[in-house]
Amino acid sequence: MQNAIEVKNLKVVFPDRGRMIRAVEGVDLTVKKGECLALVGESGCGKSMTSLSCMKLQPSLAAVRLDQLCICGEDVTDYTDRQMQALRGSKISMIFQDALTALNPVMTIGKQMDEIYRCHEKISKKEAKMRSIKALKAVGIPDAELRYHAFPHELSGGMRQRVLIAMAFACEPEVIIADEPTTALDVTIQAQILELLSKMQKEKQTALLLITHDLSVVRSMADRIAVMYSGKIVEEAPAKELLENPLHPYTKGLMAAVARLDDDKKEFVQIPGHLPDPADKPAGCYFHPRCPYAATACKKAMPLLTQNEQGRKVRCYEAGKFKE
Amino acid sequence: MKNTYIIQRILYTLFIFALVVTLCFFIPRIGVEDPCARYYPAQGNMSDENYEMIKELTRQQYGLDGSNWSQYVRYVKNLLKGDLGTSYQAGSPKVWSLIAQRLPWTLVLSVSSMLISLFFGILIGAACAAKRGGMADRMLMNASTVTTAVPSFFIALLLSFFLGFQLEWLPAYTDQNMVSEFAWNLKSVEMVAYNAALPVLSTVVGGIVSYAQSTRNSVIAVANENFIVTAKAKGVSQNGVVYKHILRNALLPIVTGLGMGLSGLIGGSVVIEKIFNWQGIGMLYLEANNNNDYPLMMGIMIFMAAVALLGNLITDLCLGLLDPRVTVE
């Protein structure tokens, strides 16, 4: 199967208050066509910077290096901003976290929708409007003709998120990056939005890179899961295997932190400590100060992301040894 | 929705204006029992009877008869008819006609200085925002503290000294023939421009820097907003992002700043007018102050406040037009 998006050895740093923040340190990601890859991690671990860099939309102060970036089989590693413009929105698009700030407050929903069509296809204003309304209807917005003329602040949070989804799917791109698409919403709305996202993805056979810190979101949607910690991928596996049998202690901790109703054996555990300072990371494995299984080797050198006999990728010396 | 907003703003403006008029009317009457005594102080060689008689005549002439309250009612009534009262100046001219005489001259200075500041300010500010942290940007940041710390009248004095008296390039003192011989021909217009050069120049420096500063800040603030990333992620071109998304949002704080500038259009240049002896509203006010001409001072203050209020109203309405989030409070 062809890869919808492929990133090799992505590294991002940016200065902040006189310090160099090491946001992403050599991340490889591949999402196949029609697949959903979830990138999971705590806030501040470099997830968002990874997703923005995949579209070459990193903040102007950030410096990015990567070995290769392919979108839909097209090698865009050395593409300029102008060349990227043609791809953004049409081949690859993005759903942002906070729909209120992600929409231009002084433009109507409709105008912002039309803009995508008018950027990528040579069509008239009238035609763009028709398609926008159709797209709004497709994401379940009632009275789409009316909402077309509404301003973002006049819609509810859930509606705004639907608009963002409609925008992302507008030109039927092959890859969509969803950066915490439900975090800003109420729990009940979250479920609706996830369902919609999942339905749209299945229908259009779009590859989805789902960025989240919420394992319950992942459980329902992801085919594969990559766990990120402090700028590095620490474990990557098919969703079912990873959830059933986490190999990295961090993944295990993440899962234990989510209380499951159907499982009363496991107690609700918290991972002690917090993410290392991104400008001053510890020697050895970045997770060792918080890791209950840390051995001496862990304090000396960063383990590599290795593939074990079962074909599972994990970055840990003690991988799997701590199973009960 | 929109109409209620407009009507509400207009009504509120009228309400504040009424309060301003009341305040301006009563301030000169604080601490005096007989405002007429201020106009016509007692003189030693005059009998009390004569003095009373003269005061009575004066009262009738300037509407100072009756209680303060009835005077106020009469003043407001006249104001509604567009009459700002009568000046104490010789010949008792109407306050309104005095203002009308001087107003164009003040506007020549303030409007041209505002337009120049606005044009160059926005241009420079946008350029600095585009190259954030660059040479020009850093220069602007430093210049803004320096120019706000230098009063414009000090710049005016320096300019009039060096360019006016020492080098004699431009007139350091306004030629009064400019006013008396004014006609709508090229020669007169040239003369006005020649005489206005220094006064305008002295206010323009600070104006440009402050508009540039606010433009830069608002453009940078908007450029960091999430919806700009969204627009880029949609594939909107660089120009499209700048003109469709950044500019309109960045305009909002600039319009607010402009509104504040509008309120200083009439009253902002008293000192500059004094330095260059420019016969505008500011000079008229200073003359009125020297003559204890209270009706004229009140009239000018009310007029200035009205202009400021109008400026605020226009700003609010423009913001309402530009920003859909602005609604009735």
Next chain:
Amino acid sequence: MKGFRLIKKIAQNKQGRIGLIILLVLAVTAVFAPLIAPFDPYDVTMRDAKGLAPDKIHWLGTTITTGQDVFSMLIYGTRVSLGIGIITGIAISVLGSLLGVAAGYLGRAVDMIIMRIVDVMLVIPTLPLTILITNIFGKSYVVIVLVFVLFGWPGLARTVRSQVLQMKNADYVKAAELSGAKKGYIMLKHILPGVSNLVVMSTALTSAGIMIAEAGLSFLGLGNPTMISWGKMLSEAQSSGAVLFGQWWMIVAPGIGIFLSVYSFMRVGFAIEEVLNPKMHGQGSVKKLWKHMNGTYLDEVFDTMEEPCKTQSK
């Protein structure tokens, strides 16, 4: 204690240090003016020394009409400028923050009344109003300070109010309310400390603005006629013909005085803002790093992230 820490922090900030140093020099000058000034600036009897150019005795020459020593006048002028600026700045901050907090926290009628007053005061042109009031009540600094305070607080009150409105719903305020604390207590103990940063900053910036306004007023001949101030020196330099005679220092000296005092206050004000809201700024340090961002330094950083062999397969 808190104030001392703040001053220390300002001194550590490069911009703030410049401001503090200038301010200190000016303050010392103002306090010890009689010791520093070589002549009595109020002495108008020096008839043989009128209109002198700067020399070793009269560093900045003497005035044309009265022969006063300009340098001594300059020294004494510091008193008026700093005195008026600081007193008025503090008074405006106290009044503005109290009324702003009251309007924002109490809301309803209190808010209505205060904000209507604010709207009216912001519309009335300040300078003409000050002229009118000095005309009626006489040209004394008490009157001038009172007018400045009376018409200076609305701007601050409006800003404070909008910040209080944001704080009003904070959990700790709600918690205090639920535990039965009185409104006055909450305003004093919870709300006021929350806006103190804003108020401290605005005190410095307001003082700077007031010093310019005072200089303008004195320049128009509407300040206290018995005191020497920089604005008055400027106006005398212009009216006495010093400008015509080419005595530029008569303008430049008081002008620099005004500039330095205003500039130092603004610097301190901005430094306070930077120290108290570090998130907003830190521009300088970014710039320093930004230089590295294009060079070999960046390569080194990226190289440290390199791993000997990416995903090893068995």
